[in-house]
Each structure stands twice: as C-alpha cells, then as structure tokens.
Amino acid sequence: MNSKITVIGGGNVGATTAQRLAEKSLGDVVLVDVVEGMPQGKALDLAQAGPVQGYDTGLTGANGYAESAGSDVVIITAGLPRKPGMSRDDLLLTNAAIVRKVTERALRQSPEAIFIIVSNPLDAMCHVAKGAAGLARQRVIGMAGILDSARFRTFIARELGVSVESTHAFVLGGHGDTMVPLARYSTVAGVPVTELIAADRLQAIIQRTRDGGAEIVRLLKTGSAFYAPSAAAVEMVESILLDKKKILPCAAFLEGEYGVSRLFLGVPVKLRRCGIEEVFQINMTTDEKARLQRSAASVQELVDVLRENGFRVE
Ligand code: TXD
Numbered sequence: 190m191n192s193k194i195t196v197i198g199g200g201n202v203g204a205t206t207a208q209r210l211a212e213k214s215l216g217d218v219v220l221v222d223v224v225e226g227m228p229q230g231k232a233l234d235l236a237q238a239g240p241v242q243g244y245d246t247g248l249t250g251a252n253g254y255a256e257s258a259g260s261d262v263v264i265i266t267a268g269l270p271r272k273p274g275m276s277r278d279d280l281l282l283t284n285a286a287i288v289r290k291v292t293e294r295a296l297r298q299s300p301e302a303i304f305i306i307v308s309n310p311l312d313a314m315c316h317v318a319k320g321a322a323g324l325a326r327q328r329v330i331g332m333a334g335i336l337d338s339a340r341f342r343t344f345i346a347r348e349l350g351v352s353v354e355s356t357h358a359f360v361l362g363g364h365g366d367t368m369v370p371l372a373r374y375s376t377v378a379g380v381p382v383t384e385l386i387a388a389d390r391l392q393a394i395i396q397r398t399r400d401g402g403a404e405i406v407r408l409l410k411t412g413s414a415f416y417a418p419s420a421a422a423v424e425m426v427e428s429i430l431l432d433k434k435k436i437l438p439c440a441a442f443l444e445g446e447y448g449v450s451r452l453f454l455g456v457p458v459k460l461r462r463c464g465i466e467e468v469f470q471i472n473m474t475t476d477e478k479a480r481l482q483r484s485a486a487s488v489q490e491l492v493d494v495l496r497e498n499g500f501r502v503e
Contacts, residue, residue, distance in 0.1 A: 191246065192216030192430045195257040195299065197291045198267035199228040199250065201415035202307055202422070204235075206264060207248070209423040211235055215430055217247030219257045221291075222267070228252065260299040262426055265318060267291050268308035270413040271406050277310040277365055281491055284308050285317045285500055292321040303464045305425055306331045306440070307418065311364040313491040313502075315440050315453040320501035326442035327464035333364030334438025334455040335421035336414075340401035341370050344394045345382055358382075359438055359471075360398065361455045362484030368455070369480045370395045374471065428460035441465055442503070448478070449485045451503065452492070 194210055196203045199222035207218045218235075220228040232250030239245060249256050257263070268284035271277060288308050295302070304322065306329065308314045315331040322329065337360035346353040357376045362369035372391055375382045382391060397404070405414040428435035441458050443449040446468045457469040473481065495502050 192262070193219070193257075193260045194426060194430075195219045195221060195260040195263045195295060195302075197221045197263065197265050197295060198308070199224070199231055200266065201270070201412055202418050203264070203266040204231050205415050205419035206266065206307075206422050207231070208235055208238075209419055210426065211239070211244050211246050211248060212242055213423065213427065214244050214246055215423070215426055216261065217249070219249045219251060219260065221251050221254065221257060221295075223252060225252055254294045254298045257295060258298040260295070260302045262305060262429060263295045263299055263302045264305045264307060264422055264426070265291055265295075265314075266307040266422075268314075271309070271402075273407055273410055275406075277402070278491060280309050281313060281494060282498060284310070284314060285495055285498075288314045288317045289321045289500065292318045296322045296324075303328045303330070303429055305422055307422055309364070310491055312440050312453045312455075312488040313495060315442070316492050316502040317495065317500055319442060319453075320503050326444070327466070329442065330425065330458070330460070330465055331364070331440025331453055331455070332418070332422045332425060333368075333440055334360055334457075335424055336418050337364065337368055337370070337398060337401065337455075338438055339417055339421060341375060341394070341398040344397055345375065345377065345386070348386055348390065348394060349377060351377055359457065361438060361457075362481050363454060363488040364440065365484075365487060366399060367480070367484035367487045368399055369477065369484055370398050371473075371477060373474075373477075425460060429462060429464065432462040433460070434466070435460055436469055439465070441468055443468065446470055447473075447481060449481075452485055452488055454481070454485055454488060
C-alpha cells in the first residue's frame with residue numbers, strides 16, 4: 190500500500206511540496222486548504238500532470254480532514270507568509286492560532302502520523318503543534334535547517350565555481366536572524382570552507398545566508414520563498430518514509446542536548462520511519478556555543494509570548 194502524506198495549506202509552499210512528492214512518487218498526497226475549490230483544483234491539475242511526468246500517486250484536494258485519514262506524514266504549511274519589511278516573528282499569534290487548529294484536526298484523523306512543521310515563525314510553531322498534539326518529540330519536526338543550509342551551499346558553490354553537490358553545510362539554531370551557520374563544519378569535497386574562502390568573503394556569505402529569506406521576500410514583494418522550502422520539506426519526508434537515516438539539520442525539541450532544555454532549535458537529527466531517532470551532538474567552540482545560546486534565547490522569547498497568550502507550549 191502507498192504511504193499517505195497530507196499537506197495542510199495549499200499555497201505556494203504546500204502546492205509545490207505536493208508537486209515534488211508526486212514527482213518522487215513518495216505516496217498518495219492529500220492537499221488541504223480553507224479556500225474553497227483551490228486544493229481540489231490544484232490536486233486535479235497535479236493528477237493530470239501524472240501521465241506526462243510518469244507518476245500514478247493519488248492526489249486529492251479537500252477543505253476538511255476526512256480525506257486525510259490514516260496519513261503517515263502530515264506537513265503543516267498553513268498560515269500567512271511575510272510581506273516586505275515584516276519579520277517572521279510578526280506572524281506569531283496569527284499563525285499560532287492556525288497551526289493549533291489544523292494540528293488538532295489532522296491528529297484526530299491520523300493519530301500515528303509524523304508532523305513536519307513549515308509555518309513561521311518556525312521554531313515557535315513547532316511548540317504550538319507539539320503542545321496541541323501532545324506528541325513525543327520524535328514525531329514533531331520543524332523544517333528550516335535544510336533550507337538555510339541549502340542557501341549557504343548555493344552561495345559557497347557560486348563563490349568557488351563548483352557544483353552544489355560537492356558542498357556540504359550546517360546551519361543550526363533558530364530559523365531567524367540569530368541562526369548559526371557553522372563555517373567549520375561546512376565543506377567542499379571534505380575541505381572546510383574556512384580554508385577555501387577568505388574570511389571577509391565568508392562573512393559576507395554567512396550574512397547573506399542569514400538574510401536569505403528576506404532577500405527573496407524583497408524581490409517577490411507578494412510572498413516568500415517556496416521552491417527551496419518545498420524541496421527541503423520533501424527531503425525530510427523521503428528520509429522518513431524510506432527510512433533512509435539521513436542526518437539533516439531540523440528543528441527538534443531538545444531535552445538537554447546542546448545545553449538547551451525543552452525548546453525547539455535547529456540541530457542535526459537522524460530521520461527514520463519513527464521520525465527523529467537521534468539528536469546528533471557535534472563539538473562546538475565556546476563562541477559557537479554562545480551564538481547557539483543566543484539563538485535559543487530568541488526562540489524562548491517567542492514561546493513566552495505564546496504562553497502569555499494562552500497557547501499550550503511544551
Ligand atoms: O523555512 C521555513 N520554515 C519556511 C516557512 C520557508 C518558507 C515559507 N515559510 C512559511 O510557510 C511562511 O512564512 C508561511 O507561514 C508558511 C506558508 O508559506 P506560503 O508561501 O505557502 O504561504 P501562502 O502561499 O500564503 O499559503 C498559505 C496557505 C494559503 O493557501 C491559506 O489559504 C492557507 O495557507 N491557510 C490554511 N489552510 C488550512 N487551514 C487553515 N486554517 C488555513 N489558514 C490559512
């Protein structure tokens with residue numbers, strides 16, 4: 190039997206994620222959105238691309254959750270994106286209300302599902318979903334680190350004129366201005382970029398990575414990035430459903446790892462059929478640890494605001 194994947198929110202990220210899932214034949218896809226007719230129309234359009242692209246996966250659009258029953262993975266992309274000049278944090282309470290509602294409804298239909306959270310502000314939305322669902326930490330995972338690392342890799346590859354496939358990069362911490370790109374662990378064919386790129390150029394690339402989302406928001410004017418975010422979400426689904434054991438930077442609920450307790454933060458995790466099997470601990474310098482702590486503090490601030498506003502956050 191095919192795996193079943195529900196994508197909640199049929200906007201830019203959700204629809205592109207559905208397309209990528211279908212093109213990789215990872216399972217039957219259900220696209221859910223509140224806008225009447227939209228998810229149905231997009232699902233039908235995607236199904237009609239099947240004969241040309243060569244996939245037979247089921248594609249269903251819905252405004253409710255009955256169709257999503259029994260999903261193996263639920264991806265939450267519902268919520269507002271940023272507009273130019275907005276920070277991710279400006280979306281906090283609006284998106285929290287949406288994420289709480291859709292998580293509760295999706296969980297009722299798919300009690301065994303693994304939840305991948307995409308909506309912003311990412312780390313805080315993971316807390317809302319975990320609080321609403323009351324799930325073990327293995328089953329609530331945030332998408333951000335793969336995207337931020339992919340941005341870093343793109344800029345490194347362009348700087349050195351090499352294939353992106355020869356690059357590897359780690360960006361940890363919260364998905365925001367305090368994210369922590371780790372240059373020491375970022376490599377080209379195994380060689381640390383610190384040995385390949387001059388310090389000032391590397392610093393400029395790191396800053397562009399941090400501002401990567403805002404750069405695209407400024408260019409698009411009416412929304413935020415979706416091609417790279419959807420690719421990142423699908424890499425997570427693939428590692429989960431195919432039990433690939435990939436080590437990927439994702440937002441995970443830390444319970445003491447990296448000196449952080451009861452907080453979602455971007456760290457390397459091993460993704461398997463059960464979700465997060467293990468949080469990978471890597472050695473960090475005092476300075477890197479301090480930056481990760483600062484990033485954790487900024488996530489904690491948002492979690493505190495959520496709690497003050499009556500959200501159950503774990
Ligand atoms: O790195 C990351 N984690 C991110 C996060 C990268 C890119 C985008 N990121 C965030 O994902 C972004 O800031 C937003 O919070 C979400 C979705 O971004 P997208 O670009 O897809 O936004 P759209 O195109 O506006 O789509 C959102 C859809 C839209 O169709 C709404 O009708 C729908 O969400 N929506 C809902 N669907 C179901 N149920 C409810 N309640 C609902 N409310 C809105």
